Amino acid sequence: MKIKKFFSGKRDSESRKLVLYLILPIFIMFIVLLQTINLTVINGKKYETQSENNRIVSRTIYPTRGLIYDTEDKLLVENIASSQLNLIPERSTDTLKKIKEIADLLNLEKSFLLDIYERQIKKPRYPFQPITLAKSLNDEQIALFSVSSEKYKGFSVETGLVRSVVNKKSLAHVLGYMGYSESNDENKSSNFISGNQIGISGIEKTYHDQLSGKVGTRIEEKDVSGKFVRVLSENNAESGKDLKLSIDLDLQNFLIPFFEGQKGALVALEPKSGLIKAMISSPAYDPNIFNSSSSLAEIQSIFNDDQGPLFNRATMGNYPPASTIKPILGLAALDEGIVDWNTIIQDDGEFYVEGDPRPYRGWKEDGHGKVDLEKAIVESSDVYFYSTAYDLTIKKLESFLKKFGFGGKTNIDAEESNGLVPNEKWKLGYIGEFWFKGDSINLGIGQGYMLSTPIQISQSIAVIANRGEIIKPRLVEEIDESPTELKSLGKINLKDETNWEKIEKSMIEVINSPNGTANNIKDSRYVIAGKTGTAQIKSYEDQEYEDIRENPFFRDHALFVGYAPIPNPELLILVIIENGESGSRVAAPIAKAGFDYYLTKNE
Incomplete structure (x- = not known):
């Protein structure tokens, strides 16, 4: 019995040792089995993809x-x-x-x-x-x-x-x-x-x-x-x-030196096609700094330049159109029957509204005397257009200006601003005041709250050259040798269609008449139709302009827009020189140089 117990106890001890020896390998094998199942069954697809991605790129x-x-x-x-x-x-x-x-x-x-x-x-x-x-x-x-x-x-x-x-x-x-x-x-x-x-x-x-x-x-x-x-x-x-x-690089490079050291914009386009031949915004910058530079400081210097070289003034700049819109407002007054070509207004240099002792002054201190519509455009009589705007309602002014593209985008293939044609609702919402007759009067000379872009002014005057046809301006002439489409945005119909030609004749006399505000650019070789403008950017109130102009940033902007040659215009040019003061002396000569170069370069 004792011997049996001895051997039995020994076997039990060995069995326990065997079990202990086997537990660890079995556990390891179990873990390996689980991981194999995980890799091949549960997440097999995932790891197969990862493996493939390490090999296939x-x-x-x-x-x-x-x-x-x-x-x-x-x-x-x-x-x-x-x-x-x-x-x-x-x-x-x-x-x-x-x-x-x-x-x-x-x-x-x-x-x-x-x-x-x-x-x-x-x-x-x-x-x-x-x-x-x-x-x-x-x-x-x-x-x-x-x-x-x-x-x-x-x-x-x-x-x-x-x-x-x-x-x-x-x-x-x-x-x-x-x-x-x-x-x-x-x-x-x-x-x-x-x-x-x-x-x-x-x-x-x-x-x-x-x-x-x-x-x-x-x-x-x-x-x-x-x-x-x-x-x-x-x-x-x-x-x-x-x-x-559509850009003519030679014309562009010819015109750029005129903007050296000045802020401003130029648009030159073909009125009949809308193709842009030159577009300048000054000051400018070198795009290659962004295209290939590895210098953050160089890029930041452009962004931080207070002259705004990145800002495209030609399509995004908002300026009062000033007297450049007088031909358009003349057409509005004719179409609404406010005036005809024989209507005479006495211009003594000031215009008064009943009940308001404050005078609305014209640019010429002693006035222009007896003025009809043609003379008002030729000599740029403010008082004449104060009077016509006073008789027109803001709704009629707003409607007519928007027909010519003001207050909306021209649809040029570039980023652009809407500009602004103000009305009663806009003033109440943004200024918090009601619309006064004085606001309409200021609008009559392209001042007050109205703002426009150079491309808008260009398109609006091209409408006159095209006898009411509104042509979409465009910069791209061909895409992979396929021509882009000339697109008409609509047609403005006047009650008397002969007024298109009569207004153009007045614009011709702006240059050809001895009293015309742009007579200094008259040329015997070809005929220009145009209009000058001087945009006031700070209210004079009780101050004289000579005092205001001591600060160069408060000086008036100089504008000119015109097209030539008449009767078949090939080119329209709009020039704005910020703080240039005189459309006649500063802006018009730049446009004239552009016409000379473009119209005579093949002679």
Whole structure:
């Protein structure tokens, strides 16, 4: 019995030891089994995809952006080869630290590179798609990086294309510049390419979809170390379309020096087609600073310039149209039967409203004497138009001005402002006051609350040249050799259609008559129809203008708009010189120089 108990106890002890020895391996095997099930069954698809992504890489093929030419096929914007600093985030570790080190090494601004990285890394992108941190690296920077490149895995210097504006400042506001999008910009373009620049302003923005082309993709196989093995498939990129602008570069470059050191705008267009031949906004900037610069300070200096070089005054600037709208208001008075061509008004230099002792003064202190409509336009009688505006209701004034495009966009292929044609509702809502007859009187000479853009004034006067036809202004003449469409926005019908020609005759006499406000630009070779304007920007009240003008920023704006040659006008020119004071002496001669150049250049 004792022997049985001995062997039985020994077996139990060995069994327990065996169980203890087996528990750990069995547990490990169980964990392995669970993990195998997890990898192959539960999350098998997920890990299969991740594995495939580590081996198969989708690369973006960027399209070549379309070129831009002027009307004579002179190259305006091109793509030039540039060495650029790229980063593939998936291959980099401690990325922020390395960006700072590379910035120090290459003498680049850390904040600029970090800002680009932080914005681009948040955007949707393909795996292993590079981010461009800096462009236009010089030879010294390339050499410095090459020596240290082994330290910066994921970073590389590659050759790419950057946008280059050939004439720099000359057409800055027309062409615009490139930049990296904000998140809300991505939805505005069907051809948005993450990590690539987009058009931020000008033609580059308006025609971004046409210029940018379509992105392609290349599927590549990589080995475990990330090295290229082979191309599995490729979908080629589609290059962007070339644009031909209506701009005449020679005319543009001829006119720009007249704006040196001055703020202002110029629009030159063909009245019958609406094609823009020149467009100037001064001061300007160099778009290449945005297209290829790696200097945040350089870019910030443009943004912080209080002269507003980025602001397109030609389409966004809001100015009182002043006396340039007198021909249009003359047509309104004729159409409403307020006056006819024989109506005479005595202009003694002041106009009074019954019950208001304050005089509304004309620009000529002693007045113009007996004035009919033609003389009122030729000599720019304020009192005559005070009187006609007084007799017209604000509703009729507003309605007629809006027919000519004021208070709304011209539909030009560029960003533009609406301007403002005020009325009772607007004044009550924005100023908190009721509309007075005096407001209508001021509107009668293009002053008061009314604001207009240079492109609006140009379009409105072109309506007279076109005998009531409203033509959409346009900057692009062809897209990939396909002409853009001439578009009529409507027709203004007068009760007496002969008034178009009669108003034009009055505008001709503005230049041809010895008493005309622009007689100084009369030319025996061709006939100009035009109108001067001097826009008051500060109320005189009890002050004399001589006291006000001591501050240059309070001086009146100088305006002139005209078209030539009559009877078949080829060109309309609008000039605004901020604080230029005299439309006759300052703005009109610039337009005259433009007419001389354009109309006689082929002689």
